[in-house]
Amino acid sequence: MSLLKIRNLGVEFPTAGGPFKAVDGVDVDVAAGEILAIVGESGSGKSVSMLATMGLLPWTATVTADELSFDGRDLRRMPPRERRNLIGADLAMIFQEPMSSLNPCFTVGFQIREALRKHTDLTREGRHKRCVELFEMVGIPDPERRLKAFPHQLSGGMNQRVMIAMALSCRPRLLIADEPTTALDVTIQAQILDLLTGLQKETGMGLILITHDMGVVAETAERVAVQYAGQKVEDQPVGDLFDHPHHPYTAALLAALPERATEKRLPTIPGVVPGQHDRPAGCLFSPRCKFADERCHTVPPPVQPPAIGQARCHYPLDVPAHAEQVSA
Structure with a gap:
């Protein structure tokens, strides 16, 4: 049974030119103890999908x-009080921008203790002890002193570690990590990823890792979902995706990795991600795809079966001999 199950998720935001579809028909499945990576360029709806799951989008969405x-349990019909008890405890998220997520008016120690007070039955002394333990766990030196600091008194990387400590404080069953190592140097990145994967193995929690770093995906994830322009275009086990990408966008992403480059200049994907007013009638990737034909430009592509990576494509690449394609 999936710990998190999402079917046909859509998110729209109102704009002066009409509603903007940020997420379009996304499916997500995460089992307990599984590490799922969600990749895609900026604007592909990765973070918005997970914020919608957490119920943290603005009321206009x-x-x-x-x-x-x-x-x-149905998150759509869950009473607000029950949902507040769930979010931050069983379902937690590490946000991408710590300086806009931490409250500048309270010390970082107060903010972590507040989460512990809300979701655990620890005593005042127990909450303080847990805060020190968490700071040591994420590599914050002199935790007793740093707990008394305000966010503006800490570096961006230190605040990122505070956010990670806060998300882990109640031992969640599912952790969503949105670019958790963005503000950290390479050494600390490795330490944090080792910490997250170690806790995942130790506690059996599910982990969703939103990232742009395909190296992190290769080293950390078990399964990869690729998003483009608000849609999921492929979903495969990590080894299969790197060896046999089925969607042209996935193949183009992997071809741009420096370690795969065969020429002096890295290959690029021409064009830009479609916006609100230039979304194609057919495949959203068709204006940038070298394999696209008239059908791709006019007919929305089907989602292929798991044997073809659930690729959202009329003409998936590297199709296994035994696999049967779906036609639109």
Whole structure:
């Protein structure tokens, strides 16, 4: 049974020119103990999808889904009080921008203790002890002193570690990590990723890792979902995706990795991600795809079966001999 199950998730934001579709028909499945990586360039709807799951989008956003459940419980119909008890405890998130996520008016220690007070039955002394333990765990030196600091008194990397400590404080069953190592140097990045994967193995929690770093994906994830322009275009085990990408966008992403480059200049994907007013009638990647034909430009592509990586494509690449394609 999936710990998190999402079917046909859609998110729209109102704009002066009409509604903007930030997420379009995304499906997500994460089992307990599984590490799923979500990759794609900026604007592909990775963070928005997970913020919608957490219920943290602004009230102006319109969120729709055929199913949105956590551990079998329907998040769409869950009472607000029950949802508040769930978010931050069983379902937690490490946000991408720590300086805009931490409250500048309170010390970082107060903010972590507040989460512990809300979701655990620890005593005042127990909460303080847990805060020190968490700071040591994420590599913050002199935790007793740093707990008394305000966010502006800490570096960006230090605040990022505070956010990680806060997300881990209640031992969540599912952790969503949105670019958790963005502000950290390479050495600390490795330490934090080792910490997250170690805790995942130790506690059996599910982990969703949103990232642009394909090296992190290769080293950390078990399964990869690729998003483009608000849609999921491929979903495969990590080894299969790197060896046999089926969607042209996935293949183009992997071809741009420096370690795969065969020429002096790295290959690039021409064009830009479609916006609100230039979304194609057919495949959203068709204006940038070298394999696209008239059908691709006019007919929305089908989602292929798992044997073809659930590629959202009329003409998937590297199709196994035994696999049967779906036609639109």
